[in-house]
Structure formats: structure tokens, C-alpha cells
Amino acid sequence: MDWDKLRIFHAVSEAGSFTHAGEKLNLSQSAISRQISALEESIGTPLFHRHARGLILTEQGDVLYKTVNEVFHKLTMVQARLSESKDRPSGPLKVTTTIAFGSTWLTSCIKEFIELYPEVDVSLYLSDQELDLGMREADVAIRMTPPKQPDLIQRPLLTVRSKIYASMEYLSQYGEPKAPEDLDNHKLIVFGSDTPHPVTTINWILNEGATPENPRRPVLQVNNIYGIYRAVRSGLGLGAISEFMIPDDANLIHVLPELEGPPHYAYFVYPEEMRHSKRIAVFRDFLLRKVAEGQF
Template sequence: MDWDKLRIFHAVAEAGSFTHAGETLNLSQSAVSRQISSLEESLNVALFHRHARGLILTEQGELLYRTAHEVFSKLAMAEAQLTESKDKPKGQLKVTATQAFGSSWLTPVLGEFIELYPDVQVDLVLEDRELDLSMREADVAIRMAPPRQPELIQRHLMTVHLNVYASPAYIKRHGIPKSPEDLDNHRIIVYGDDTTKPPVKDIDWLLHTSAKRDGQRRPILKVNSVYAILRAVQSGLGLASLPEYMAQESTALVRILPEMQGPRIDSYFVYPEELRSSKRIQVFRDFLLRKVAEGKLTG
């Protein structure tokens, strides 16, 4: 297969239209269309269903796209390894983390890392879903559970503790619960999203410690962002379980029912085996581990 046509096919499959692919490739819509038609003729298969709203991959097109995507991802990884200096870390470093961890702790310490390694271009992607490192959706992930893929290297980063917090304004208005059973009569805020997997296991543990007959509390608010839960608690809307590292950043929060502890969550620094020798990843890993040792990232 012609590599140039394959590159154009990959761009079209990603963009979903000849026009958008042409903008990415700096080619005209007609030039892109001709190259795809030529590729289809050489393979003697249709790669796209063409319709008024855009393009949809055929079954054969899906097969070729998956293969091409893997090839181009591995080529990008090889290029990064070849261009990286052996002595000085440089190049793009794409890091993914959950929204709560990334916004509360990781982002504030990145300034120091960038000062230390100005030739490393950090690209931070905050997603509660797990990006596929093997497909180069990111170089490094900070995950709140051990990776399931055996080809990924993992390093334990920290243990996160979940506690119950409220604002002084909430306590003034509704009182402070004296026992776990008292929570049945309080306004509880929890993580809620029926469409995606929660960022950590048992994140809504507060709902399952009720003395009610069905063992379930009813939340006053469900929101699919731990950071939004923090803001809701700060505003006095209700009580919530929050990671200790987030609550420590907010002097306005009060820990309640200290005898109650939620799940302990182990976080991991994860990256693909192919990037084991990457200087960028090595220095970033060591930087975060040093912050943990200094107490900057305790959970």
C-alpha cells in the first residue's frame, strides 16, 4: 500500500470528512477525495459509506483504520524516542489524570517541573475515563487503580484517603452530625453519572452506610465531577466524601465524623513498556515521587 495514501486515509477516518481532513493535511477537498478513491480502487474495496452528513467507515475500512492507527501511533512513539536527547529531556509529554487529581494537585506543581525541564512540552489531559496508552492517547497516566493491561509499567505513587467534609455555613444552618446514623437526616452530595465508569471504586460509599431499612440514603445532589462536589460543599449546599488532598487545599472545610473513613485509594504512575527508556518520563516520574516524599502530594 502507498504510505502517502494510507496517511490520507487515516486523517479522513479521524476527521469524518474529506473537507476537515484536507484542512488538517493542507490539501484541497478534491485532492483528498481523489487519493481515497485511488486507494479504494487499488484494494478493490469500499472504505467509506458516503452520505450527506459525512463519511462512515465500512467494515473493511474499520479494519484498515485500526491497523493504520496502530502503525502511526508506533511510528510517532519511535520518532519521539529517536529525537529525544540522551542527556537532556526534551519533546512532548502527554499526561492524563482524573479531573479531581489533575486540577487540585497536579496542575499546581507543574510550574516547578516546567522550570526544571523547559524543553519538555507538557500536554495535560484531564479525563475520568481511562485513555488508551498503548494507542498513544497519552504517554503517561496517573490512575486511581492498578492498570489492567499487562504491558504497562506501573509505579505506586500515593494512597488517597476519603473523609467526610462540610462547610461552616452548612454546620451553622443544619448542625453537625454526631454519629454516622445522623447522616440519614443530612443533605448529602455524591458523584453521579450513569453513562461512564466512576473515577474511583466505591466513590459513593456514604450512600451505603445508612441505618434505614433499605440501607440507602437519598442524595440531595448528584454531579459527575469531584471538583464540582468540592465547590458544592464549599458553598454550604451539603456534606460530601472528598479526597483529603482536595480538602487540605480549602481552609473553609471542616472534617466531620472523623471515626468514619471511606475507601483507601492507591494511585499509580503508569506508562507503556516501549517508553521505559524515555528521559521525559523518567524525570517526570522522579519529580512526582519527590513531591510525594516532600509531603506535597499526600492523600
């Protein structure tokens, strides 16, 4: 099979139309159509169902697409390996992590990494939805739970601990709790009950010192941990916040210091096939050093 035609076939399969594929490849719609027709003629079977709203792969087309897509994926990996054959790591590095971790700890120290490795093109994708590393939606993930996908390398990065914080403004108005049961009389900000919890024990603040006869009603539920942090800083109430999210200038007070939420790990995760990547190795070692220095 002609490689140029397969390259065009792959682009059309991804785009779902000759027009969109032509825009991506900088070719005319008619040129794209001629190449696909020639490919279909050479293998003796139609690859697309053509209809008014676009193109749908035939059964034979789907088989070919899966094979071609796998080849493209492997070529991308080879290209990355070749680009890292120099002494210094270089090339793109897409990192995904949660909004809370990325917006606070990671973005606060990424400047140093970029200065150390200017030839590595870092991009951060912050989302509480997990990207598929196996499909190269990202190169590296920092996750608050162990990965479920197969063929991923994982290693604990740091132990995440949450403690109860409040703003000076809130404490001056409502006073400081002195015992766990005092939380019954305070405004509590927690993770939303209608949202899948990133950690099963995330709302432990509702249970410390509480009794089943007098369940606590939070003043606010937020479906994002960073949102909890911002609400606490605004003076709305008390919240259980991970230590890594508290910068020196946050003006938040650690209350009830004897209390601490159940610890869990944050994991550094990347695909098995990227285990020899210099970019990933230096980024992993940089983060481990920052954790060892207490930069969290």
C-alpha cells in the same frame, strides 16, 4: 508501494473524505484524488467505496489501513525516542487524569515541574472517562483504579483516603456531628447513583452508623467528585472528600475524625512501549517526590 501515496491514503482513511484530508495535508481535493487513484491502480484493487456522504474503506482498504496505521504509530514512537536523545527530556507530554485529581492536586504542583523541565510541553486532559493509552490518546494516566488495558505499566502513586468535611457556614447553622449515627440528621452530598462509581465504596458516608430500617437520603447526588467538593464548600452539606482535594485555604472542617473511608490507590500508568521515555521518567519521579513530601 510509494510512501507519499500511503501517507495520503492514511490521511484520507482518518478524515473520511478527500476534502478534509486535503485541508489537513494542505493539498487540493483533486491532487488527493489523483494520488489515491494511482495507489489503487498500482496495487490493482479499490481501497474506498465512494458515495455522496464520504468514503468508506473496502475490505482490502481496511487491511492496508491497519498496516499503515501501525507503521505511523511506530514512526511516532521512534521520533519521540530520537527527540529525547539529548541530555534533557523534551517534547510533548500529554497527561490524563480525573477531573477531581487534576483540578486540585495536579494543577497545584504542575508549575514546579514545568519550571524544572521547560523543554517538556505538558498538556493536561481532565476527564472521568479513560483514554486509550495504547492508541496514544495520551502518554500518561493517573487513575483511581488499576488499568484494564493490556501492555500498560502501572505503579501505585499514592494512597487515597477520604474523610468527612463540612464548611464553617454549614456547621454554624446545623451543628457538628459528634457520633456516626448523628449523620442521620445531617444533609449529605454523595456520588450519583445513576453513574458508574469510580470506586465501589465511594458513598461510605451513607452507611457509617446507619441502620437498614432508617436509610439515609442525600440532599444532593453529583456525578463528579470535584462537584461534591464544590457543593460542600458552598455550605450545602457534609461530604466524604479525598484528602488531596483539600487546599489550606478551603476553610473546610474535618468532622468525625475517627471515621475514614476505605483506602485505595491512585496509579501512575503508561504504555509498555514508552518505558524508556525520559519525559515520563522525570514526570513520574517528580510526582513521587511530591507525594513523599506530603503534598497531598
